Amino acid sequence: MARPIIGISAYAEQARWGEAWDLPATLLPQAYVDAVAAAGAAPVLLPPVEGTAATVARLDGLVLAGGGDIDPARYSAETAERTAGVRPARDTAEFALLDAALEQGIPVLGICRGMQVMNVARGGTLHQHLPDVVRSDVHRQRLAVFDPHPVKVAPNGRLAGILGRTALDVPTYHHQGLADLGHGIAAEAWADDGIVEAITYTDRPEALGVQWHPEMGDDPSLFAWLTEQARDVASRR
Template structure:
């Protein structure tokens, strides 16, 4: 059967469309489109009660934690940097619960940008809160830069060698979370992909595959979810 993939969403308190302005759960179309192109069915997972995360994950074949705002620094024991964005507390709590549930149930899990950072935090890692001169400086501005896969990793088997990726972020992984392996880096050493051994399929990528015409990572994730 075609696997059902849940994708976490933004929560916006004042979104506008047509004559309407009201709270909304939002997700850039690139995410569900990439899941669909890779052979999966896409379902949106708006922020909800963390106590229901296990029940939600039980009905899914795989979970994608999407990109989005900065993670609240106290969650990894840090004081806020002046350039750290406003907190998204409900989303942080919801997505951390989704990650915990997916890991406990051994469901395939893919973290994209913020999603990779949150996976790292969930496993006890920390973040660099602001990177000067990062690619794509400014809201919504994507840039391309090369990423090098590290030999012997799952990621290297999917995206071997050196590959240009679309990216827009000002935070990055600092101390690696427990059990995670770095599987790709940028030229300046920024961690661009991680993976977790001992689980069916757990990968995080700092870059945005939904902004590229490249389904290699997502297709492997969907195959694992179908398994």
């Protein structure tokens, strides 16, 4: 069987490369692409532009990647001082991608910001700056470094079955986190300070989100799960 096709939502940012280029670009950290490919799928980047959701009909799986903050207006909040990196076009594209994937039964893995998109899409809210809530920098310890912290996973839950364990250290880099859970969402993992670190959609076994960055770690379980789900989709086409 051909490799299943997994789309990964991408950034639109000013970027520099080569000797002289400094231009707006569609980009994504290579680790996402490598993790999807290593799991046996074919990765495809999805730019944050109008109409991207139409590609979902040709995908077998979807990764909602990490990135800047979601516009707080989407969960009826005022923008706090520390909220940064809001890209309305990316918000629009990713919420549409998620809707299309759920409508068509395409498996979804939300990573960091991607998990937050999954929560907000179902009426949930976010803490806009976790140090103000937990009084520590454990979730983003150093600039541009994916430092680990421990996570506890609900026993007998969907995530525990995928990971094969209920305690692990995860590579993390985020300053926002889930506050109120959206409807039909179950928390499946927590940091020591009580911040939710993983969610599932109770009515959609093919939808899972984690607050950490598995592409930056050495455990391929989540990408293996997504690829297996995507193969099932591909086999039914």
